[in-house]
Amino acid sequence: MSTKLAVVYHSGYGHTAKVAEEVAAGAREFAEVALFNAEDASERLEELLAFDAIIFGAPTYMGSVSAGFKAFMDASSKIWYTQGWKDKIAAGFTVSNSPSGDKLNTLQQLSIFAAQHSMIWVGTGLLPGGVTGTQINRYGSSLGLMTRTDNAPAEVTPDASDLESARLFGARVAQTAGRFAK
Ligand SMILES: Cc1cc2nc3c(=O)[nH]c(=O)nc-3n(C[C@H](O)[C@H](O)[C@H](O)COP(=O)(O)O)c2cc1C
Structure with a gap:
């Protein structure tokens, strides 16, 4: 059976959607992938x-996940009750x-969210x-993966190095999932 991986994202202005596509492209080397808008x-x-x-x-808005993504997190409490996502990667x-922009807080929110689901x-x-002397990561x-818009529209940012980082990240998660998949 092949590994199945979902990317669930919210994007207000297209940047996070662009990164999600690249994460999915990297993951597709090792898994069947589906994209879901949060x-x-x-x-x-x-x-x-x-x-x-x-x-x-999720994009970082006001130092935390966007409201669009938070609505998905809250809706997922229905699954939390049954621990339906337990042991998924x-x-x-x-x-x-901004270079920092308080992105770490968003990643911490996402990792705690996953921990609540016992993922x-x-x-x-x-x-x-x-x-490494490169622009990767x-x-x-x-x-988790951090990328940057640098105050430019989604047509031009995140830049090529962030998108390559996204592909490598997607591939790593899919490969890891393959080791755990039943
Ligand atoms: C309401 C709002 C709040 C934002 N807050 C932050 C922030 O705290 N830190 C930061 O670096 N950028 C912040 N930004 C910029 C966004 O993070 C950036 O434009 C974004 O990643 C866009 O992603 P999207 O196109 O997928 O919506 C904010 C943008 C909006 C609209």
């Missing part, structure tokens, strides 16, 4: 039961304007760009 996913929670892994993506990514959290597995994030 606004629809709140109505499709049962469908997510069929996946081995779920990657959560989970991971997360975020997009914000198994996977970090980036990417050394910081400052260590240039914000040096371990908990």
Whole structure:
């Protein structure tokens, strides 16, 4: 049986959607992948039961997940009651304007959310760009993927290095899920 991975994301202005597509492209090397807009996913929670892994993506708005993603988190309490996502692989990514922009808080929210669902959290597995001398994982994030809009529209940002980081991140999560998939 092949590994099944879902990417659930919210995007107000297109940047997070762009990163979600790249995360999905990386994951597709190792898994069957489906993308869910968080606004629809709140109505499709049962469908997510069929996946081995779920990657959560939210823009950072006011230092935390966007309201659109939070609505999905709250809706998922129906699944939490039954622990239906228990032992699925989970991971997360975020997009914000500033180099920091308080993105870490968003990733912490996503990882605690996954822990409430008793999911198994996977970090980036990417050394910081400052260590490797590359632009991959240039914000040096371990908990989840950080990308940046740099105050530019989704047509031009996140930039190529962030999108390549997203592909590598998606591939890592899918490979990890493959080890756990029944
Ligand atoms: C309401 C709002 C709050 C924001 N708060 C932050 C913030 O706290 N830190 C930051 O760096 N960028 C912040 N931004 C910029 C967004 O993070 C950035 O434009 C974003 O990632 C867009 O993603 P999206 O196009 O998927 O909505 C904010 C944008 C909006 C609309």
